[in-house]
Amino acid sequence: xxxxxxxxxxxxxxxxxxxxxxxxxxxxxxxxxxxxxxxxxxxxxxxxxxxxxxxxxxxxxxxxxxxxxxxxxxxxxxxxxxxxxxxxxxxxxxxxxxxxxxxxxxxxxxxxxxxxxxxxxxxxxxxxxxxxxxxxxxxxxxxxxxxxx
Amino acid sequence: xxxxxxxxxxxxxxxxxxxxxxxxxxxxxxxxxxxxxxxxxxxxxxxxxxxxxxxxxxxxxxxxxxxxxxxxxxxxxxxxxxxxxxxxxxxxxxxxxxxxxxxxxxxxxxxxxxxxxxxxxxxxxxxxxxxxxxxxxxxxxxxxxxxxx
DNA sequence: TTATTATAGTTACAAATGAAACTTATTTCA
DNA sequence: TGAAATAAGTTTCATTTGTAACTATAATAA
Numbered sequence: 001x002x003x004x005x006x007x008x009x010x011x012x013x014x015x016x017x018x019x020x021x022x023x024x025x026x027x028x029x030x031x032x033x034x035x036x037x038x039x040x041x042x043x044x045x046x047x048x049x050x051x052x053x054x055x056x057x058x059x060x061x062x063x064x065x066x067x068x069x070x071x072x073x074x075x076x077x078x079x080x081x082x083x084x085x086x087x088x089x090x091x092x093x094x095x096x097x098x099x100x101x102x103x104x105x106x107x108x109x110x111x112x113x114x115x116x117x118x119x120x121x122x123x124x125x126x127x128x129x130x131x132x133x134x135x136x137x138x139x140x141x142x143x144x145x146x147x148x149x
Numbered sequence: 150x151x152x153x154x155x156x157x158x159x160x161x162x163x164x165x166x167x168x169x170x171x172x173x174x175x176x177x178x179x180x181x182x183x184x185x186x187x188x189x190x191x192x193x194x195x196x197x198x199x200x201x202x203x204x205x206x207x208x209x210x211x212x213x214x215x216x217x218x219x220x221x222x223x224x225x226x227x228x229x230x231x232x233x234x235x236x237x238x239x240x241x242x243x244x245x246x247x248x249x250x251x252x253x254x255x256x257x258x259x260x261x262x263x264x265x266x267x268x269x270x271x272x273x274x275x276x277x278x279x280x281x282x283x284x285x286x287x288x289x290x291x292x293x294x295x296x297x298x
Numbered sequence: 299t300t301a302t303t304a305t306a307g308t309t310a311c312a313a314a315t316g317a318a319a320c321t322t323a324t325t326t327c328a
Numbered sequence: 329t330g331a332a333a334t335a336a337g338t339t340t341c342a343t344t345t346g347t348a349a350c351t352a353t354a355a356t357a358a
Contacts, residue, residue, distance in 0.1 A: 009263050011198050011215050015270050016175045018289050021216060023172040025296045026165045041314085049160050060336060066160055067170060071316070074337060096323045096336040114158050121164050127295050128288070135284045139277070140167050146276050147174045190344090209306060220346075223307060245306040245353045303356070308349105315344070325334070 026124070033116040038109055039083075043068065043076040045117075048110050051086065051102050058097045085109060175273070182265040187258055188232075192217065192225040194266075197259050200235065200251050207246045234258060 011017045031042050040048070050062045057065075063073040077100065080086035085106035091097040102110060125133060160166045180191050189197070199211045206214075212222040226249065229235035234255035240246040251259060274282060 008267060009198055010202060011195060015273060015285075016172075016179055017195075017215075018293065019168070019172045020176055022289060022293045022296065023165075023168045025293075027169055029296065030165055043314095046160060046166075049158055053159055058336075066166075069316075070337070071339090072314095074339090075314090078338085090336095094324070094336085098337075118157060124164060124292065124295065127291065132284075132288060132291070135281075136164075136288050139281060139285050139288065140171060142276065142281070143273065144167065144171045144174075146273065147171065147178065192344095207306075218346075219307070220309090223309095224345090227308085239306095243306085243354070247307075299358100301356100301358080303354105305354075306352085308351075310349080311347090313344100313346080315342105317342090318340085320339070321337085323334100323336080326332080328329105328331090 030117060030120055033120060034113045038113060040109070040113075041076070041079075043072050044080055045113065047073065047076045047080060048085065048102065048106060048113075051100055052107070052110050052114075055101050056099050058091075058099065060097075062100065080106070179266060179269055182269060183262045187262060189258070189262070190225070190228075192221050193229055194262065196222065196225045196229060197234065197251065197255060197262075200249055200255070201259050201263075204250050205248055207240075207248065209246075211249065229255070 027042065031045075034040050034045060035042070046066050046068065047062060050066055051057070054062070054065070059073050059077055060070065062068070062077075063070050068076075077086060077088060077098075081088055083105075084103055087101050087103050087106075089099050091099050128136065176191065180194075183189050183194060184191070195215050195217065196211060199215055200206070203211070203214070208222050208226055209219065211217070211226075212219050217225075226235060226237060226247075230237055232254075234252055236250050236252050236255075238248050240248050277285065
């Protein structure tokens with residue numbers, strides 16, 4: 001007879017809570033690396049990353065790739081265009097379709113933020129040994145594959 | 150010479166992104182288990198969990214325990230009181246301090262939601278073997294300990 | 299004592315987010 | 329054809345969230 005049979009749910013040991021707690025701290029710390037200094041939101045930063053590695057994609061493609069709602073994508077791109085960091089035209093073949101690219105300013109800012117962000121990830125990964133790293137990779141893949149299917 | 154030395158940051162393989170992606174899906178699915186049926190938000194649900202296992206605590210204690218901002222705690226409790234799920238009085242020793250408890254209705258709803266939520270966690274944990282479970286536990290502890298210190 | 303500081307909780311305002319409706323362009327197919 | 333359905337992107341409005349300021353009470357210390 002368990003002592004806490006009427007009390008099975010303890011937040012501190014509940015997997016979704018533990019994950020959420022860790023994730024929120026990491027996301028907050030990451031955002032601090034660029035949000036204030038460059039006046040860029042996490043959504044906007046994700047778009048910058050995506051356009052850096054995938055030039056000439058559309059808003060829909062970007063959103064699909066990083067699993068971001070189309071309204072959020074639209075807003076982020078609008079802001080980035082206003083800030084002069086992203087250049088948007090509409091495709092001549094399909095005039096609904098946007099064609100997005102980083103501007104020179106966008107690339108500059110991207111290359112300023114990138115090392116900060118990678119540095120933070122490295123600081124996390126550095127505390128894990130090779131074995132733990134591959135376990136983490138495996139667990140994330142397994143859980144993610146399960147929840148999405 | 151790496152092929153993508155100008156392209157080191159790929160969101161899909163970036164640890165914070167992968168964590169955030171997994172966490173968001175899990176949080177969303179969990180919330181679906183109770184939000185629509187019982188008209189309860191994730192914040193409110195966390196308060197219910199906390200008051201179930203820790204009766205008579207104050208708003209500040211609840212917030213500290215589940216690492217929730219005091220404004221969010223205040224709002225969640227306000228809503229829960231309005232819904233008649235939580236009872237709030239102020240301590241006679243220190244009249245700033247609230248003393249919170251689930252009402253009978255609150256306990257009822259808690260015990261309806263709890264198995265749904267535990268069932269979802271179980272469905273996640275079931276796909277991992279014993280070894281993987283202990284790895285996950287270890288990794289979460291290690292990473293969480295690192296980011297909070 | 300009483301002036302200062304600290305704490306618990308709430309309120310108010312601004313910014314972020316989400317869902318639905320909308321506009322324009324393209325595709326489908328009767 | 330051209331009417332209906334689909335797709336890309338934007339706008340609107342309601343809700344949520346975050347920050348700062350505020351109220352009331354209690355603790356500290358001059």
